[in-house]
Amino acid sequence: MKKNLTVLLFVLCLSKVSSQVIFGNNAGTASDKTSVLMEFPNTGNKGLILPYVTDKSAISTAGSIILDASVPTAAKVKYYNGTTWVDLSVQPADVSSYLGIQPSSRENPTAKVIIGNSTSAADGVLVLESTNKAMVLPIVPSYQSIVNPAPGTMALVDNGGIKTLAVYNGVQWSFWSY
Template structure:
């Protein structure tokens, strides 16, 4: 019942072309006109899907981000530019223990949520589509404040002199500066 209510709610939000804030009513963006999805401040991150087999053949929808766990001891965060996979981690992570608690097969292969337009036909668990709006990642002051980061976690570090994207591959954080 809760799942049905969530789907109906997301569908209604999409119909009104509204912004979605997860965690509170404020979010972190000061100007909301170009935001499609955002998260509350805190010491939590967005966890991307794990895959045990890297999607192929290419092209894969540009903008796809995932944790490649095809080799559990060499897991890496990856991004698709539409024609190839780009490594975001820079080093291997070990997700062996995380995979033991993850189901080894997908129960609902067609399940997905779409926020925004339905124009591209992009395939994914959560698809954000807009030509004028973007997603604001969860914001933290420091990854050291996250007590138990999960493999596949992404956050934006908003700290004076150290503003950057951080991704966790299961073992270490990798940082991307603008």
């Protein structure tokens, strides 16, 4: 685990040089690499796990996505649109047992990894800073292919052309199609 964390930190530090990070392989999923800051391969059945946040009052950056565990027995996946928190979950979930495995020490509020630029005014642990590039979520053929998802898991389901954002709150998957 310590080795994996060290490798991840090394890759994130190198991202300042390349301004693009592909986790899992060197190909990723985006056909046009000029519009991508961070992406994942489509060869795995994994999602991105959102941070578990027990106090979201200090989060003021639009676009922040979290697993809101401020009430551990009623956790929900949410994103901040710049004004209010928008619920992406259908129902709440009890994530109390998962909070016990989270680090108990407070984070350094000024520490962050920035991909896409050397500085950013945005608050966050991982900040994707670009005016013309985005993150490509992990793409899976079915949400059911993610075995034992953790609360806060997020992926893009590509089911033969129909693309759906899938978020897992610890009990139930919620889906957002476009």
